Amino acid sequence: MIVITDGSGEVIGASARRVQAGDVVLVPPGGLRGLVGGAPDGLSAISIHFEGEGARWDTPCLCATLAPGGAGDGPAEGTATPLDRLIEENEAHAREFAVSPLMQLIRSERALADDVKRRMLGALQIWSNAFQKVLCARVVFESHPAAIKIAERHLADEVGHNRRLARMHGPSRLPSWDRGIAAASSWFIERMGSASSEERTVLIHFVIERCADILLSAAQQIFPDSDYFATHAEVDAEHFKLGYDLLKSFPGLDVAPLQGALTEGWQMMNLICQRISDIAERGCDATADLPAAWAGPGELAGASARELAALAMAPAAE
The missing domain is CATH 1.20.910.10 (Heme oxygenase-like)
Known part of the structure; x- marks a missing residue:
């Protein structure tokens, strides 16, 4: 579970979407998600891993910053590059x-x-x-x-x-x-x-x-x-x-x-x-x-x- 605590940006992957402070993103077992910080200040988030059967501690939450030009240069919502x-x-x-x-x-x-x-x-x-x-x-x-x-x-x-x-x-x-x-x-x-x-x-x-x-x-x-x-x-x-x-x-x-x-x-x-x-x-x-x-x-x-x-x-x- 990824909790967006500050700023805004987007989740990348198969289900790309915009996120902002207060949003919570649930990641299914084995699902990859990454965060891209939006202009101008990026975002902050907490990645929470749950214990239990099948728990994985080696699944990354890839974080990146947008290239110059801001969030408008990223992929359209719902698409994956x-x-x-x-x-x-x-x-x-x-x-x-x-x-x-x-x-x-x-x-x-x-x-x-x-x-x-x-x-x-x-x-x-x-x-x-x-x-x-x-x-x-x-x-x-x-x-x-x-x-x-x-x-x-x-x-x-x-x-x-x-x-x-x-x-x-x-x-x-x-x-x-x-x-x-x-x-x-x-x-x-x-x-x-x-x-x-x-x-x-x-x-x-x-x-x-x-x-x-x-x-x-x-x-x-x-x-x-x-x-x-x-x-x-x-x-x-x-x-x-x-x-x-x-x-x-x-x-x-x-x-x-x-x-x-x-x-x-x-x-x-x-x-x-x-x-x-x-x-x-x-x-x-x-x-x-x-x-x-x-x-x-x-x-x-x-x-x-x-x-x-x-x-x-x-x-x-x-």
Whole structure:
């Protein structure tokens, strides 16, 4: 339930409508709603989550500000823009991930066992190290002025977070490498060189950050004293919004290719998280089930010199 406490604006999504102070918006289970503040002062609201069977604590209330020009520039009441529909598609993927094996493990008593937590941190470290390279590759290849600014800000926010994670388990972590995580991570790095600015934005801000928001927020329950998980619980939702605002700024946005990037990105993140779950539960010898239709890092053999240079420039993460 969203209670509008001050100002005015609109609810975005499948049932867009104007709202003002005193209005109450009910969000059905699994329904996505976002708020856009109206000119000139935006709005304030309280998002209330109810307890009980099927309660969800990882459903966002996306808030944004209107571009210059005020509320009249937004979509007509009762309509949804292509970007709104892309966000809703992203949330469908997010809801599927929220009940994935890794998320079920994190919410179970098994995750409290010391050996499970140790292996989970080790597997997560592999992806955390690779994510630093993904962000570096994005900065190298980005050419759109607004996207460059966002990419550099994002890298500045995230740089060194893998070292913070490493301090949680020390130098003796296991595993130190996994073929499934390494293969899917390489796919993201390569896509930073071959994708468009819009596709990079979807992969980084919609897929990776939305996945991280769900995963790392829930992981606070089993790592309550970790500043790594607490920090990400605070910033990942903001990083998602950065991508939303950036895509809104692109004129004539073509959503069709972004839907393909969205689906592929979630498939790769699900592969990474499945491996983290397998390793945490069964150890380093857990079998990696790679999709037969995807060749993994071998696809990099056809990368251009510029793409390979970006990978070489990405610093080795600790």
